[in-house]
Amino acid sequence: MSTQSALLKVMSDAARKAARGLNRDFGELAELQVSKKGAADYVSAADLKAEQTLFEALAKARPGYSFLGEERGLIEGTDKTHTWIVDPLDGTTNFLHAIPHFAINIALQREGVVVAAVTYNPITNELYWAEKGKGAFVNDKRLRVAARRHLDESVLATGIPFLGHGQHAKFLKELHQISQRVAGVRRFGAAALDMAFVAAGRFDGFWERDLKPWDMAAGLLLIAEAGGKVTNADGEDDVLGSGSVLASNLELHPLILEKLKLAN
Ligand code: IPD
Numbered sequence: 001m002s003t004q005s006a007l008l009k010v011m012s013d014a015a016r017k018a019a020r021g022l023n024r025d026f027g028e029l030a031e032l033q034v035s036k037k038g039a040a041d042y043v044s045a046a047d048l049k050a051e052q053t054l055f056e057a058l059a060k061a062r063p064g065y066s067f068l069g070e071e072r073g074l075i076e077g078t079d080k081t082h083t084w085i086v087d088p089l090d091g092t093t094n095f096l097h098a099i100p101h102f103a104i105n106i107a108l109q110r111e112g113v114v115v116a117a118v119t120y121n122p123i124t125n126e127l128y129w130a131e132k133g134k135g136a137f138v139n140d141k142r143l144r145v146a147a148r149r150h151l152d153e154s155v156l157a158t159g160i161p162f163l164g165h166g167q168h169a170k171f172l173k174e175l176h177q178i179s180q181r182v183a184g185v186r187r188f189g190a191a192a193l194d195m196a197f198v199a200a201g202r203f204d205g206f207w208e209r210d211l212k213p214w215d216m217a218a219g220l221l222l223i224a225e226a227g228g229k230v231t232n233a234d235g236e237d238d239v240l241g242s243g244s245v246l247a248s249n250l251e252l253h254p255l256i257l258e259k260l261k262l263a264n
């Protein structure tokens, strides 16, 4: 049941390989007394190296597939029907601050549809994976979204806009509508893991705006395959193109959306 296909194995192996480098760099970063600027350069080098490792591993296994990575942008392959969508390090700010909460995110899109996903947390060694129509897993355990049906018992994750990024006033209005009705709101700083946590039933829901396709592509499939619902934050189907996301189980989705709408 939880046996990975050849495709998922390629993706998982690539993620684990890139993770070895990230783990090493993370360990050193936590030790180093680097200046703020020095640390930032160090992290962006770690990020670039991880993307290079992923690019090489994926291209070797599936030559010709296109590759959309956060650092390199779109590299068109000869096969226009398949595109890898990759964030080599999601949670960069956590990484920079030696906070052990970050992930490698890999999705495969076929004809515009995400068909395979891997989100890997190298610190906890949790590898979240899904293939379209075949369910979602963490390591060898099946994933299911949470069963809670009421906002007042739910814990939601979100992302807070930061310097030079996002719509601050709009976010505060949305938070105002949500926070007074739920058991808790969390901001952990890695959208890929926020989505994996929804798939795993840890978070009851997640919403965030101003994200990129590589933040969300893998999570989309993980959550759908774990029985959840994923739309953009306005309740529409186009998630990757819109840059926003709202994900939860089927019961909570309309309840969260209704509150977000009150803010807009
Ligand atoms: C960021 C993280 C964060 C989200 C930001 C993203 P990065 O990705 O996912 O949780 O709030 O909007 O840009 O830069 O760490 O890859």
Ligand code: CA
Pocket (backbone or CB within 6 Å): 087, 089, 090, 091, 191, 214, 215
């Ligand atoms: Ca990211």
Ligand code: CA
Pocket (backbone or CB within 6 Å): 070, 087, 088, 089, 090, 091, 092
């Ligand atoms: Ca990133």
